[in-house]
Amino acid sequence: MFDLDRWREIFQSINKNRLRSVMSGFTVAFAILLFTLLFGIVSGLSNSFKSVFNDDAQNSMFVRVWKTSKPYKGLQTGRGVQLRNEEYNFVKEEYANKIQYQSARIYKNVSIKYKSNADNYALRAVHPDHQFLEKTIIDEGRYINNRDLKEKSKVIVIGRLIKRDLFGKKPALSKRVNINGSSFLIIGVFSDEGGDNEERQAYMPVTTAQMMYGNNDYISQINLGYNPNLSLDAAIAFGNKMERDLRQKMNIHPDDQSALSVRNMAEANKGVGQFMFVLYLIVIFVGSGTLIAGIIGISNIMIFVIKERTKEFGIRKALGAKPSSIVGMVVQESVLITTIAGYLGLSLGTYILSLIGNSLEEGYFIKDPSVSPEIVMGATIVLIISGLIAGYVPAKRAANIKPIVALRAD
Amino acid sequence: MIKIEKLHKSYPIGKDSLHVLKGIDLHIKEGEFVSIMGSSGSGKSTLLNIVGLLDIHDKGDYYLNNQLVKNMNEKKAAILRNKFLGFVFQSFNLISYKTALENVALPLYYKGMKRKDRLKVALEYLEKVGLKDWANHLPNELSGGQKQRVAIARALVTKPKVVLADEPTGALDSTTSDSVMDLLKEINNEGMTVFVITHEEEIAEQTKRIVRLKDGIIISDKLTKVV
Numbered sequence: 015m016f017d018l019d020r021w022r023e024i025f026q027s028i029n030k031n032r033l034r035s036v037m038s039g040f041t042v043a044f045a046i047l048l049f050t051l052l053f054g055i056v057s058g059l060s061n062s063f064k065s066v067f068n069d070d071a072q073n074s075m076f077v078r079v080w081k082t083s084k085p086y087k088g089l090q091t092g093r094g095v096q097l098r099n100e101e102y103n104f105v106k107e108e109y110a111n112k113i114q115y116q117s118a119r120i121y122k123n124v125s126i127k128y129k130s131n132a133d134n135y136a137l138r139a140v141h142p143d144h145q146f147l148e149k150t151i152i153d154e155g156r157y158i159n160n161r162d163l164k165e166k167s168k169v170i171v172i173g174r175l176i177k178r179d180l181f182g183k184k185p186a187l188s189k190r191v192n193i194n195g196s197s198f199l200i201i202g203v204f205s206d207e208g209g210d211n212e213e214r215q216a217y218m219p220v221t222t223a224q225m226m227y228g229n230n231d232y233i234s235q236i237n238l239g240y241n242p243n244l245s246l247d248a249a250i251a252f253g254n255k256m257e258r259d260l261r262q263k264m265n266i267h268p269d270d271q272s273a274l275s276v277r278n279m280a281e282a283n284k285g286v287g288q289f290m291f292v293l294y295l296i297v298i299f300v301g302s303g304t305l306i307a308g309i310i311g312i313s314n315i316m317i318f319v320i321k322e323r324t325k326e327f328g329i330r331k332a333l334g335a336k337p338s339s340i341v342g343m344v345v346q347e348s349v350l351i352t353t354i355a356g357y358l359g360l361s362l363g364t365y366i367l368s369l370i371g372n373s374l375e376e377g378y379f380i381k382d383p384s385v386s387p388e389i390v391m392g393a394t395i396v397l398i399i400s401g402l403i404a405g406y407v408p409a410k411r412a413a414n415i416k417p418i419v420a421l422r423a424d
Numbered sequence: 425m426i427k428i429e430k431l432h433k434s435y436p437i438g439k440d441s442l443h444v445l446k447g448i449d450l451h452i453k454e455g456e457f458v459s460i461m462g463s464s465g466s467g468k469s470t471l472l473n474i475v476g477l478l479d480i481h482d483k484g485d486y487y488l489n490n491q492l493v494k495n496m497n498e499k500k501a502a503i504l505r506n507k508f509l510g511f512v513f514q515s516f517n518l519i520s521y522k523t524a525l526e527n528v529a530l531p532l533y534y535k536g537m538k539r540k541d542r543l544k545v546a547l548e549y550l551e552k553v554g555l556k557d558w559a560n561h562l563p564n565e566l567s568g569g570q571k572q573r574v575a576i577a578r579a580l581v582t583k584p585k586v587v588l589a590d591e592p593t594g595a596l597d598s599t600t601s602d603s604v605m606d607l608l609k610e611i612n613n614e615g616m617t618v619f620v621i622t623h624e625e626e627i628a629e630q631t632k633r634i635v636r637l638k639d640g641i642i643i644s645d646k647l648t649k650v651v
Contacts, residue, residue: 019539030521329517332478333578334506334534337498414498417478421517 024347031319038315038348039355042400045308046356046393049301050363050385056297058383060290073114074147075253075278077105077236077260083272087265095273099231101260105238108259112252115239117144120223120232126172126216127192128180135176137193137216139223140237147237148206150217155187155202162201162219169222171202173213196226240280246287249280305393309400313407316348320408327412328420337413341406348405349398356397360390425585425617426452426475431484433470444470446640447484452619454585457612457650459620459628462637468621469590471637475619476509476588477501489585506534510579514591516571518563518578525550525559528578535582549577553607569600576607586617593627605630 028035079095102118120139125132144150145157153174162169170191177186190197198218206212224231240249257276258268266273320327327340367383385393412420433445444467452458462468473479474486477496486493489508496504510531511517518527525546532542550556553573555566563571572592579587589608593601605627612618612632620631628634629648636644 019533022539023533026521026526325517326519329519330530330534331498331502332476332505332511332517333531334502334582336502336534339534418473421478421513 020343020346023343024350027343027347028351034315034319034322035351038312038319039351039358041311041315041355042308042352042397043355043359043362045304045311046359046397047363047366048304049393050360051366052297052301052304053389054363054367054383054385055380056293057385058380059293061381061383063286063290072279072283073239073242073249075238075240075249075256075276075280076119077101077238077256077274077276079235079274080272082266082270084267084270086267086270089265093273095264095266097233097236099233101264102233102236104263105236105256105260109252109256112241112244113238114241115143115146115237117141117147117237118220118233119144119235119237120220120227121234122223122227124193124216126170126176126180128186128189131180132192133176133179135173135214135216136211137218137223139218139220141220143239144217144237147239148208148212150204150206153203153205155200157202157204158217158219163221166221166225167219168196168198169201169218170198171204171217172200173215174203174205175210175213176216177203179214194226240278244280246280246284250278250284253278253280305396305400309404312348312352312400313404316344316404317408320344320412324412324415324420328415328417328422331413331417332421340413341409344409344412345402345405348409349401352397352401352404353394356394360385360393364390425454425456425489426450426619427485427487427490428475429485431471431474431486432482433467433474433479434482444640445474445481448640448642450635450642450645452586452617454617455612455615457609457618457620457632458635459622459631459633460635460637461622461625461628463623465639466637467640468623468637472588472590472619472621475586476511477505502534506531506582508585510582510584510587512572512575512579512587512589512592514594516563516568516575516595518571518574520563523560523562524555524566524574527563527574528581531578531582546577546581549581550574552580553577567600568596569603572596572600572604573607576604576611580611580616584616586619587611589618589620591622592620593622593624601627 077097079097082089082091082093082095085091099118102116106113106116117140122137122139123134124137125134138144140158141163142157142159145152150157155171157171158169161167170193172186180186180191181189186200186203189200191200192198204213206215220233240252244252253276257274260276261268261270261274264274327335330340331337364385367385370383428448428450431445431448432443434441434443448471460468460471470479474481477488477493480496488504519530522530525543528549529542529546532545537545547556547559550559553576555570555573555577558566558570563574566574587608592608593604596604608618608620609630618631620627622628630650631648632650633645633647635642
């Protein structure tokens with residue numbers, strides 16, 4: 015309902031009573047400012063946590079093997095454990111509906127040579143899904159695909175820094191490099207947010223590596239991305255089950271962590287999630303406390319303001335104002351002041367957060383403190399509602415005072 | 425226009441109650457110029473408040489414009505006040521942050537008239553009370569008599585059936601009192617019912633009918649020689 019006359023009345027009343035409007039606005043602005051800063055700083059903390067885990071996909075899991083530490087079924091301690099394609103396929107078939115991405119990994123250190131430039135780099139032989147598990151960003155060309163796997167192609171995807179080392183500023187795509195005596199075609203260049211080490215990696219198809227290094231079916235590690243529809247608890251249960259099944263299948267003692275273990279990001283996520291949850295609970299508690307203090311502040315001022323205006327309301331009623339029109343006027347004025355003041359507080363808070371920026375990242379573990387649009391929307395709604403309440407309760411009381419009582423007030 | 429039968433009103437004072445109006449019968453016809461006289465505590469202000477729908481009575485019947493006033497809620501009362509009644513108070517009761525023109529236009533705002541129209545009408549009424557040149561002044565820039573004339577213009581602007589004036593000259597000196605009374609007489613001559621409350625004999629004598637109140641009952645009801 016847009017009533018120009020009503021707005022005119024409100025602006026006149028605000029304008030003619032600037033001090034009290036500014037006073038009531040200030041309370042709200044200050045409360046929202048504190049709220050914004052608090053929320054921004056905590057979201058900065060949360061960003062720091064997230065960035066720590068940002069290298070790999072949030073849902074990643076991997077199966078690692080080493081040496082047995084417990085005797086089992088007549089097998090001795092200290093036996094080396096080797097994953098093979100068999101285990102890879104077992105996982106793939108057994109848990110198909112719980113897995114989003116799956117890749118094997120074979121670790122090798124290789125010497126890569128292009129013309130006169132050569133250096134040693136870490137190499138991972140992988141399946142195509144590995145791109146998503148590692149969050150590899152393809153800058154040029156493409157990643158390894160299923161055809162490469164099938165044909166055991168001698169192709170390689172190199173990190174941005176390998177390209178810089180070997181090719182400088184010249185193009186690397188479709189060039190051939192020499193790896194341990196074989197010629198490989200560069201099919202892609204990638205970058206990775208995980209840091210320099212991740213960008214000095216090279217990827218080749220897992221089948222090519224198996225053929226090149228001993229012509230076997232060994233793999234070093236199985237990497238998985240669990241189905242993101244699984245809850246954290248279900249994902250953790252899945253990891254534990256897979257661990258048990260694989261140990262049983264490979265004749266490993268059920269409790270032998272050293273021989274075979276499944277590392278599950280779901281567990282870490284759960285820990286961080288719980289920590290952030292508690293942190294947010296605290297913030298919501300303190301933040302809403304601040305907001306409530308602000309609301310109480312404006313309510314107090316509104317009570318005072320309305321007391322001061324009781325006589326005016328009495329006059330208006332004698333002239334034919336309905337109680338609802340008095341209440342409406344006061345509430346609208348109060349909502350207007352809270353919204354504007356709250357918006358100012360919010361803007362100031364956001365501005366301060368942007369000034370602080372990343373200067374707190376080192377030492378205070380706060381990265382990119384900011385408030386999300388949802389929080390801004392939420393705070394705005396809270397403001398409008400609090401303006402409504404702050405105005406409505408005292409206005410309703412004032413409007414119900416009998417006109418003669420109101421007229422007698424001074 | 426106004427018909428009151430056996431009207432009673434009492435106010436609670438602590439545990440007791442103060443019986444202010446003890447059975448008032450009064451009939452005011454359209455176009456009358458009536459004054460209610462009485463010392464303080466006689467119940468004259470209470471009577472005006474009830475007639476003005478600013479307060480509610482306990483017992484008896486009150487007909488305003490042949491309509492029985494009963495179980496009146498604030499909203500209905502507000503509509504009736506706006507439609508039938510105009511108020512003039514002893515302390516003027518102008519809104520301090522509004523100009524004379526805006527004060528006069530306010531009842532029209534509650535009537536739902538457009539801003540342009542109501543300012544035009546309000547200016548006509550200010551002209552009628554001789555304050556056209558003061559239209560854009562705030563109340564604190566006006567003298568007492570001027571304020572009361574603004575208040576009278578405000579009371580008239582909705583073309584009410586009855587103008588209720590509570591000690592309209594109580595805060596004014598005798599010269600300005602006369603000019604205010606002249607204005608009320610002029611309004612009455614145009615056919616408006618005017619209902620004045622006063623404790624001053626010389627004010628009451630300028631009206632056409634004097635009703636004397638004492639301790640909550642009417643002790644005399646006479647036409648004056650003005651008639």
